[in-house]
Structure formats: C-alpha cells, structure tokens
Amino acid sequence: MTLGQLLLEATKNEMPKGNIKGICVVCSNETEQGLPLKECVSDNFTGWSYFFSGNCMCPECAFLFSDQTFRRKSWVASLQEFRTFKNDEAQQILFSPPEPPFFVHIAKTGQKQTWLSCIHRVAHNPHKYFFSHEKYDVPILFERDKAETYIQIIAEAMQKGLSKTELTTGEFNTKTWQRAIEGGYRDFLRELTKFKGDILWEVMVDVYRKGD
Numbered sequence: 001m002t003l004g005q006l007l008l009e010a011t012k013n014e015m016p017k018g019n020i021k022g023i024c025v026v027c028s029n030e031t032e033q034g035l036p037l038k039e040c041v042s043d044n045f046t047g048w049s050y051f052f053s054g055n056c057m058c059p060e061c062a063f064l065f066s067d068q069t070f071r072r073k074s075w076v077a078s079l080q081e082f083r084t085f086k087n088d089e090a091q092q093i094l095f096s097p098p099e100p101p102f103f104v105h106i107a108k109t110g111q112k113q114t115w116l117s118c119i120h121r122v123a124h125n126p127h128k129y130f131f132s133h134e135k136y137d138v139p140i141l142f143e144r145d146k147a148e149t150y151i152q153i154i155a156e157a158m159q160k161g162l163s164k165t166e167l168t169t170g171e172f173n174t175k176t177w178q179r180a181i182e183g184g185y186r187d188f189l190r191e192l193t194k195f196k197g198d199i200l201w202e203v204m205v206d207v208y209r210k211g212d
C-alpha cells in the first residue's frame with residue numbers, strides 16, 4: 001500500500017483519473033490512468049528531487065497533491081480515519097498511533113511535502129515505523145523503546161532548565177555548564193552531546209510537552 005492509497009481510504013475520497021499509460025514519477029508504479037504532471041503540481045512546486053523517472057502521476061499519488069491540507073497541516077491517517085492535529089498532540093500520537101496501516105506527518109510551516117520520501121513507508125507496526133517531519137527530507141524511524149528513553153531524558157533535562165535549542169544542537173551555553181557543575185550533573189550534560197545529529201532525538205525534543 002502506498003501513502004496515496006492510504007490517504008484515499010482514510011479520507012474516503014474519489015480518486016482523480018487520467019488516461020496516460022505509463023510510470024508514476026512519485027511511486028514508480030505502472031498505471032493506465034495516469035495524469036499529466038502539470039495538472040498535479042503547481043508552478044512553484046519545489047519537491048522535484050523526490051521524483052523518479054516516469055511520464056505521469058498515478059491516480060493515488062495525484063490525490064496526494066489535490067488537497068493542500070496534506071502539506072499545510074500535521075496529520076494522521078489510517079483506514080478508519082484521517083485527521084489533522086496540533087503539534088501539542090504530536091508526542092501522544094507518535095506513541096499511540098491508530099491501528100495499522102497508518103501514517104503520521106508532522107508539519108511546521110506547512111511548506112514542504114516531506115512525506116514524499118515515505119510514499120512506500122506506510123506504517124504496519126506501532127512500535128517501529130517510519131513517519132515524516134517537515135524539517136527532514138528523509139523517512140524518520142520511530143522505535144518505541146528508544147523514543148521512551150529519549151522522552152525521559154528530555155524531561156529531566158528540561159526540568160534542569162535546559163532549552164530545546166540546547167538539546168537539539170548538543171551545544172550548551174556557559175550558564176548551563178555552570179549550573180551543571182554546581183548541581184553535580186556535569187556527566188548528565190556530557191551524555192546529552194551523544195544525541196547530536198540523531199533525528200529521532202531531535203524530533204522528540206521538538207514534540208516533547210511537559211506533563212505528557
């Protein structure tokens with residue numbers, strides 16, 4: 001199942017149909033009902049680098065471009081439902097996704113369709129699955145155990161007054177180091193630097209909300 005097929009089921013929409021026989025540039029599948037690209041994407045579309053070689057868009061993928069909600073909002077889709085969500089809910093949704101197959105996308109400014117990297121990454125296991133986040137051009141692997149550990153560490157760090165920026169970059173300002181030395185948790189701070197460049201860590205920092 002591709003992401004387009006899932007979203008069609010989730011939203012209970014009709015699929016757009018064309019009459020081009022060929023290969024879809026988004027999912028690489030063969031189609032007999034392809035639509036011309038210029039009918040699917042606007043002139044200011046910036047996601048060309050995600051596309052494969054082909055000559056049209058299949059109906060399911062064309063559907064992904066027919067509704068701007070998929071780009072503008074954070075959303076979760078399953079065979080039962082499609083719904084958009086506020087990013088305050090992202091943490092809870094990642095840990096309690098709907099019944100598989102499902103997919104989760106987290107938007108920030110609503111500019112980039114980074115789920116394009118996940119066309120063939122519809123999730124089948126709620127403990128280990130791929131999702132997309134607007135800041136990253138690649139599929140992000142959610143591993144529950146790891147994510148739970150990260151959330152605990154993030155909660156502790158934020159309780160100690162660290163900022164999300166410090167946690168994301170792994171670079172701490174002088175005051176933070178001072179407090180850590182005085183508070184006797186310099187090793188804890190040093191440990192945090194090992195998450196630098198870990199996308200799941202960065203996303204967990206982003207979606208973390210106190211009290212969840």
Ligand SMILES: [Zn+2]
Binds near residue numbers: 028059
């Ligand atoms: Zn396609």
